[in-house]
Amino acid sequence: MLEHLDHEYDPGVLNEGWRDQYGRMSRSYKRMLDVATPSAAPLNTGDARDLAYHFFQDAFHLKDWLSNDPETAKLNGELHRLFKSNLALGAAADIANGVKHLHLTRSSYITGVKAGHAELASE
Structure with a gap:
């Protein structure tokens, strides 16, 4: 989706742009x-x-950074549809919003209603 963007880099707050947020998300994922490796403590x-919350927040925030960057703002509708149609991205959105807000008042990206939001489970 982003491969075709060759425009001038337009940094925003803190002199960063969506590429910086993409890097942050990639580092969280790494x-x-x-x-998760067997040799890890x-x-x-x-x-x-x-660790999981930070990754989900970084992934969901990338959507906001892309939606608000003049270079990529035209992708806003496509990004919204992608998060609504992809289970993993919808779960990331629900978890990121759940971490940000004490109570979720918007519909779940997964269920489309104000219930059944994704959440982390621990064993």
Whole structure:
């Protein structure tokens, strides 16, 4: 979806743009992969949950960064449809919104209603 964007880089707040947020999301994902390897030291539940929450927030925030960047704002409708139609992205959106807000008042990206939001489970 983003491969065709060759426009001038337009940094926003903190002199960053969507590419910086993409890098942040990629680093969060790498940290999750690193701790999932058999040789990694086990994490306590709080640290594991924090790691997952950060990744889901970084992934969902990328949608906002893309929607608000003049270079990529035209993708806003496509991004919204993608998050609504993709189970993994919908779950990331629900979890990120759940971490941000104490109570979710908007419809779930997964169920389309104000119930049944995705959440993390621990064993």
